[in-house]
Amino acid sequence: MNDAPGTVDVTVVTVTYDAAGLVRACLDGLRAQELGDVTMSVVVVDNGSRDGTADLVAAEYPEVRLVAHPVNAGFTGGNNVALAGVRSRYAVLLNNDAVPDPTFVATLVRAMDGAAPDVAAMAATVLLAARFRPAGPEDGLDGTHVVHGPDGSWVEDPDGPVRLVNSTGNEVRTDGFGVDRGWLADASRHRPARDVFGFSGAAAILRTSALRTVGLFDERLFMYYEDTDLSWRLRLAGYRVEHCAGAVVSHVHAASSSEGSDFFRFHDMRNRLAVVTKNASAALALRCVLRFGLTTASVGLRRRQPWPLVRTRLRAARSYLGLLPHLLAERRRTGRAAVVDRRTVDALLVPPTTATGPYRA
Structure with missing residues (x-):
């Protein structure tokens, strides 16, 4: 399962579980990447899916290296299975419910190539896949279908002109809560600082030499806060995390697990x-x-x-x-x-x- 040393610039890792309806769009987006001189391999870790996801990936994406994990090891264990064998300079994490823009991978790789050596990771720009329009009086601003963000209130509309931010990296509050930076901000007006506390595991690039220093994800966390934990450990080890504004993905928020569950x-x-x-x-x-x-x-x-x-x-x-x-x-x-x-x-x-x-x- 290991990458041969020096064979590719970047390994993209996607973990999936019972998501045959989602992973195809993600892998189609990776297949359509405009890489230029950047070389890429893709690893899909199937976490013991029961819906035919592994068969779908094997049949329709022969260029992808499929790792059929026998059990659901969560986001942490699934990613670690792949990351342990990565020998490329960089690893990109991409959720199975995220679709990358065509220049996503190359933009991240070139940004990391030009970054200072202490930059261990870069968070991509993660936008909500849905589109929105401004909420009006007729929408009833107290209605559950209205989304309230820092720039206004919005209603989901497939023809709407507005894209909302899911994340431009992770922040941690002084009360210990982790939050997505830019959550529900109007993407056209969101201009965050380049430096950010941590990366979001939904879409980010990691320097593999830094992972060898601090270790991989803590598998006991299973999922949620695992990216914040790794980012914190990188910070303690003297590394920094930045945001790469030009690397964009569209994310079907909470498609894998509901926030209300x-x-x-x-x-x-x-x-x-x-x-x-x-x-x-x-x-x-x-x-x-x-x-x-x-x-x-x-x-x-x-x-x-x-x-x-x-x-x-x-x-x-x-x-x-x-x-x-x-x-x-x-x-x-x-x-x-x-x-x-x-x-x-x-x-x-x-x-x-x-x-x-x-x-x-």
Whole structure:
């Protein structure tokens, strides 16, 4: 499964699970890449799909190296299966529900070629696949079909003129929450800084030499916050992450797992605690964990949330405690190798801002 050293400039890795209806568009987009002198290989890791995804990839995309993993190892394990064998200078991560623009790969590779050596990763511009128009009085601004972003309120419309941002990289707030930078911003007006705390695993390029320094994804996270965890470890090791504005993908948001599901809430809450425990300063980590515990106790005793939500919080807390020995061991290992103080990285975190509305694809 290994790339032969020096054979290609970049290896694109896509992990898929029961997504035959999505992966074809993604792979068609990769097949249509305008590479110029950039050389590319594509690896698809099928995470034990039961819907024929592996057969579809093997039959319709013979140029793709298919890794048929026997079980669902999540985003973390699936990517690690491929990344462990990558020998190209760069690896591109691309969600199976994201369709790249024709110049996506070449733009990322050339940007990394021109970047400083301490730039370990670049986040692409991830746009929502849907199109939108401005919401009007007739739409009822309190309606669930209206999307509220930092630049206005929008209604999904297949003929709409507006593209909204899904992510231009990941940020971490001072309360420990990870957020997509630019979420629901008007893409035509979003002009973010080049430097960003971390990359989004939906679409990014990684310098493989940096991965050999800090390691791959933490497989115990399974999915969610794994990109923030790896970005944080890169920061502690003295690397930086930048945004490559010209590398664009269209993303069917939450196509793989719904943000309202118990699965999402459990992994989102547990992994947020896990990542700050592993990487943040002791003061910040303790503050975040204590706040979660107090909030969970409060909503449980006062019944301020429906019981299923309280139950999920309790499950997340129990699972976090079960992971704690691993997290503390990883914290010690990362700390011994760190070249940047944890409090210095904490200073890159952003304050919480007024939340924008949700969006359901």
